[in-house]
Amino acid sequence: MTPLDTDIAHLLAGSMVLVSFLLLYQDRMFALLNIFAVHAWVLAFSVAWQAHLQQAPHLFITALIALVFKGVFIPVALHRIVVRLGIHRSIESVVSVGPTMLFGMALVALSIVVMLPVTEAAGAFVREDLAFALSIVLLGLLMMVTRRNAVGQVIGFMSLENGLVLAATGARGMPLVVEISVAFSVLIAFIIIGIFLFRIRERFDSVDVRALDMSRGESP
Amino acid sequence: MIRGWHTQLAQIVLVLLLAPLLSGVTRKIKSRLLRRRGTSVFQPYRDLLKLIRKEAVVAENSSWLFRTAPYIVFATTWLAAALVPTFATGLTFSAAADVIVIVALLGTARFFLALAGLDVGTSFGGIGSSREMMFASLAEPAMLLVVFTVALFAGSTQLSSISAHMTGPGVGLNISLALALIALIIVSIAENARVPVDNPATHLELTMVHEAMILEYSGRHLAVIEAAASMKLLLYVSLIACIFTPWGTTVAGSGAVAYAIGLGSYLLKLAAFGFMLVVFETAIAKMRVFRVPEFLSVALMLGLLGVILLFISRVPQ
Numbered sequence: 001m002t003p004l005d006t007d008i009a010h011l012l013a014g015s016m017v018l019v020s021f022l023l024l025y026q027d028r029m030f031a032l033l034n035i036f037a038v039h040a041w042v043l044a045f046s047v048a049w050q051a052h053l054q055q056a057p058h059l060f061i062t063a064l065i066a067l068v069f070k071g072v073f074i075p076v077a078l079h080r081i082v083v084r085l086g087i088h089r090s091i092e093s094v095v096s097v098g099p100t101m102l103f104g105m106a107l108v109a110l111s112i113v114v115m116l117p118v119t120e121a122a123g124a125f126v127r128e129d130l131a132f133a134l135s136i137v138l139l140g141l142l143m144m145v146t147r148r149n150a151v152g153q154v155i156g157f158m159s160l161e162n163g164l165v166l167a168a169t170g171a172r173g174m175p176l177v178v179e180i181s182v183a184f185s186v187l188i189a190f191i192i193i194g195i196f197l198f199r200i201r202e203r204f205d206s207v208d209v210r211a212l213d214m215s216r217g218e219s220p
Numbered sequence: 221m222i223r224g225w226h227t228q229l230a231q232i233v234l235v236l237l238l239a240p241l242l243s244g245v246t247r248k249i250k251s252r253l254l255r256r257r258g259t260s261v262f263q264p265y266r267d268l269l270k271l272i273r274k275e276a277v278v279a280e281n282s283s284w285l286f287r288t289a290p291y292i293v294f295a296t297t298w299l300a301a302a303l304v305p306t307f308a309t310g311l312t313f314s315a316a317a318d319v320i321v322i323v324a325l326l327g328t329a330r331f332f333l334a335l336a337g338l339d340v341g342t343s344f345g346g347i348g349s350s351r352e353m354m355f356a357s358l359a360e361p362a363m364l365l366v367v368f369t370v371a372l373f374a375g376s377t378q379l380s381s382i383s384a385h386m387t388g389p390g391v392g393l394n395i396s397l398a399l400a401l402i403a404l405i406i407v408s409i410a411e412n413a414r415v416p417v418d419n420p421a422t423h424l425e426l427t428m429v430h431e432a433m434i435l436e437y438s439g440r441h442l443a444v445i446e447a448a449a450s451m452k453l454l455l456y457v458s459l460i461a462c463i464f465t466p467w468g469t470t471v472a473g474s475g476a477v478a479y480a481i482g483l484g485s486y487l488l489k490l491a492a493f494g495f496m497l498v499v500f501e502t503a504i505a506k507m508r509v510f511r512v513p514e515f516l517s518v519a520l521m522l523g524l525l526g527v528i529l530l531f532i533s534r535v536p537q
């Protein structure tokens with residue numbers, strides 16, 4: 001592996017963290033979906049590059065799955081759902097952008113601090129990837145926490161899953177069976193979430209999840 | 221053989237002479253992109269000459285600060301611009317050409333300009349100064365984080381050494397550098413009052429920042445401030461060129477051919493960056509003033525992320 005190869009892998013994985021931050025920052029619905037598509041595309045390139053470096057052809061299939069399902073199919077479908085629900089306005093988040101960003105930054109620092117000592121036995125390459133992947137997962141979780149809108153939470157969940165795939169590829173790839181089953185479980189989760197969105201809207205006339213709190217009797 | 225201090229002197233003169241041309245060229249390209257004919261690229265020189273010849277009108281209740289501030293702003297900006305290696309590195313002042321010094325000089329210029337805006341006591345000047353300070357409180361830390369990223373990467377805060385390190389081997393694609401570049405571009409746009417933050421082509425608009433501070437100035441005072449503003453743009457473009465695209469830059473003391481190549485590549489870089497800046501400006505709309513802190517906090521965040529990610533790249537291989 002030449003230094004340039006590692007640099008490109010590093011660049012792609014690092015851009016995924018950056019795109020995760022863009023997801024956190026973006027508060028408009030369509031832009032959010034587009035950035036999510038970019039997230040998946042970068043993931044696909046990253047995985048394909050790893051496949052090339054590790055000489056692991058089955059990882060190309062993983063990349064293809066990421067590209068087709070998460071890069072094209074899910075964003076297009078979510079786009080349609082958003083249009084049908086009529087919620088293509090701006091989405092409000094619980095905390096404002098500045099503190100969320102700082103919190104995200106702290107999470108990235110945390111994942112580096114946690115990951116680097118733990119994985120000392122592994123190669124430098126795997127360590128970097130795992131640190132990036134953990135930060136993407138944590139940023140996805142943060143996004144799910146800070147968004148009130150159900151669609152924003154779905155995007156957070158999907159970006160979290162992208163981080164998991166990145167972690168799995170970094171750790172010398174994962175068996176294809178596992179990858180395919182993960183892809184399908186995400187697809188099924190997406191379908192369930194899609195149906196759920198319509199159900200929430202039907203019952204509460206909004207996809208603001210605070211409405212659910214009210215029905216549980218938790219807040220006025 | 222051309223010696224170091226000759227080069228330094230040439231550089232000091234060059235930034236002064238070239239700065240209005242850069243403004244002129246960006247204005248011209250912008251007009252052409254908007255399908256207007258636009259003024260000549262030498263119009264900023266004519267404007268400056270005209271303003272110098274005119275009488276300086278000073279408000280009645282202004283203090284000495286109002287009259288001295290333009291010269292302080294001009295001097296600090298000129299000094300800062302002369303410290304950035306443009307076509308040659310290894311200049312006489314390069315021991316002092318620390319990026320942090322440049323940030324501090326620009327901060328001094330900003331401080332005096334904001335004071336001058338407050339001095340006359342008009343509401344426009346006050347609002348301009350307060351906004352400038354609000355933006356500066358985010359832009360300066362962001363700039364310093366960019367400096368930290370680059371300095372950690374190159375192992376020095378001196379621009380000549382950074383530039384030499386960037387041309388050397390072992391610098392590949394690096395995510396931290398990419399983040400630092402984006403952050404630096406955002407900071408430059410905000411600092412130079414370009415479109416998404418402020419409109420450089422307007423005089424009377426409620427959202428203006430830079431123009432609001434200098435609204436009371438006229439004659440030679442205004443000429444000096446305008447020259448400083450165009451020099452600041454040149455400074456930021458040179459800074460980006462020096463750190464991120466150091467190819468072709470010569471070292472002081474080499475032959476005439478190397479100098480010609482250095483100067484040619486520098487002019488090319490200026491033209492390229494100017495063109496990109498104008499295309500970006502034309503494609504985007506101006507932001508509301510209260511969205512600017514968000515825009516700048518993105519730069520701050522990118523700088524911070526760059527520093528953090530640098531620690532991952534530093535993992536012993």
